[in-house]
Amino acid sequence: VAKLTHAISIFTEGILMMKTTLVGIIKVDPKQLLEDGIRKELVKRVALALHRGLIFNPRAKPSELMPKLKEMAATMDGFxxxxxxxxxxxxxxxLKIWQEEVSRIINYNVEQECNNFLRTKIQDWQxxxxxxxxxxxxxxPVDESVTFIGRLCREILRITDPKITCYIDQMNTWYDVKTHxxxxxxxxFSEIQDTLGTFGLNGLDRLLCFMIVKELQNFLSMFQKNVLxxxxxxxTLKALMNAVSPLKGIIANSNKVYSAAIAKTQKIWTAYLDSIMKVGQxxxxxxxxxxxxxxSCRFDSKHxxxxxxxxxKAILADIEAHYQNPSLPYPKEDNTLLYEITAYLEAAGIHNPLNKSVVQVTDQLVRSLCLLNISQKIPEMPADVVAALMFLEDYIRYTKLPRKVSNAIGNKDIEVFAGTDDCSFLVKRREKVMFELPLGKAGRSLMVA
Incomplete structure (x- = not known):
């Protein structure tokens, strides 16, 4: 290391001693020439390392993902x-050169991977x-992916496939369905952060957004073909909407209504379930x-x-104030503030990915289809439980439910416990928990989860 450092120092000293000169009509700056040469070599070596290091064998058990990410992280850390x-x-x-060139490499590869989902491709010159x-x-390309970022994303999707794994939210962990x-x-994701940095995680998020849009477009095409x-x-769906509207109280003969609707729409459930599982994953x-x-942003860059x-918060407060009082200022259409801060917020993880709208749907039949899918999970409720729920609905409407145990009128063996967050009930009958009910604000009807 000492010999190499000495050789680099001597070489650099010689380069920097040279003065700016003209080669024909081209002005040559030795310092800029040295920096450009370093950048070129860095880009070539890092791009090659990422390409070779992130190739996965889909048949490998267990997956090669974590070992290869650790190996790649060590390589990138060495650079x-x-x-x-x-x-x-x-x-x-x-370090400035490192961040600029690595971010350029990753963003370029993400852009090329996303080209698969675009009708108008972004060419290199663009x-x-x-x-x-x-x-x-x-x-x-070594497989269906164009770049290393696509291979990484598809490998993650493969090992977290909802058909073979189960995600436990409290543990933030995926478990194998068969072996547990x-x-x-x-x-x-911490390993990906160590390997590709913030740019890599942002690129993965962007690529997943494109995949979600593609999946939803495929579903809407199927919906248009098989439903519309x-x-x-x-x-069937229109009759279902009429049967469940308005959403107040308990539907009479709910088991019969939902069973009939499900039986008549059986052929669309396979594609529907696949789309829901992929998008949810x-x-x-x-x-x-x-x-x-x-x-990582809070830990490394708290300021x-x-x-x-x-x-x-300040921008949102100003926008809210504008809608309350239109005379107050609001960012104009040519103002790029909102677009620019959005990029920063997403890079810092200060946003809710579930709130991002990717496909706009206005058809009421899609909503009824979702309702029908949810309704398959509704348990068959005994008459005494229905009576308790009807009592609670009226009780919530005219009073505010206190945080205490309430006994249903006429059914002393049924107890309804108010949740600590004012948003759920636990219905018990003879010391046996039957099911939990999420509760809306006062005045709204109860919906069974």
Whole structure:
């Protein structure tokens, strides 16, 4: 290391002693020439390392994901420490160059991967990340993915497939359905953070958004083909909407109503279930990515996190004040403030990925289809439980439910416990828990979960 450092120092000293000169009509700055050469070599080596290091065998058991991420993290850390060590000897801002070039490599690969979901592709000459002066190399795809970021994303989706794994929210962990062994956990995203940094996690989130949009578009195409063009299914769903509207009280003969509707729409449930499971899986992954981004931002850049949160709250307060009083200012259409701060907030994990709208749906039949799917989980309730619920509905409407045990009128063996968060009930009958009921605000009807 000492010999190499000495050689680099001598070489750099010689380069920097040279004065700016002209080669023909081209002005050559030795210092800039040295920096560009370092950038080119860095881009070439990092891009090659990411391409070779993130190739996975889908048949491997257990998955190669975590071992390869750890190995890749060690490689990237070696590059990073080398730049940090050598920057003073070559008189350049090594860490600045590192962040600029690594972010450019990752964002370019994310952009190329997302091209698969776009009708109008972004060409290299249109990309803000590609450069003719310091080009990012392109490699031949080894599978359906175009780049390493696509292979990484699809490997994560493969090992967390909801058909073979079960996600436990309290543990932030995926378990194998058959063996009950841990498959992966939130540590996976910490490892990705160590390997690809914030840019990599952001890129994964963006790619997952494109995949969600594609999945929803496929579902809507199926819905249009199998539902909107099928008069029988339409009539069934419209009859269901009429039967459950308005959403007040308990539906008479609910078991019969839902069973009949489910039987007549049986052919659409397989595709519907697949779409719901895939979208739900990707949304869970996006939540984990957001949590990791937010945690690392608060830990590594607490002042940045605090500044972004305060700025976000201030802007939202001003916008809310504008809607209450239109004479107050509001950002104009040509003002890029909202777009720019959104990028910062997403990079810092200060947002809720479940609130992002990706596909707009206005058809009432889609809503009724969702209602019908949820209704399959509703338990068959005895008459005394229905009586208790009807009593509670009236009680909540005209009074505010206190935080204490209430006995249903006429059914002393049924107890209804108010939840500590004012949003749930636990119905018990003869010391046996029957089911839990989420509760809306006072004045709204009870809905069974």
């Amino acid at each position: 990073h420490r080398s730049f940090e060590y050598i920057q003073d000897y070559v008189n350049i801002y090594g 990309s803000i990340y590609q450069s003719t002066h310091i080009p990012i190399p392109k490699f031949t 062994q841990e498959v992966t956990s939130s540590r996976l 063009r099928d008069r029988t299914v339409q009539d 990707m949304q869970i992954l996006r939540r984990q990515i957001t949590n990791e981004l937010n945690y 940045l996190a605090a500044a972004l949160e305060n700025l976000n």
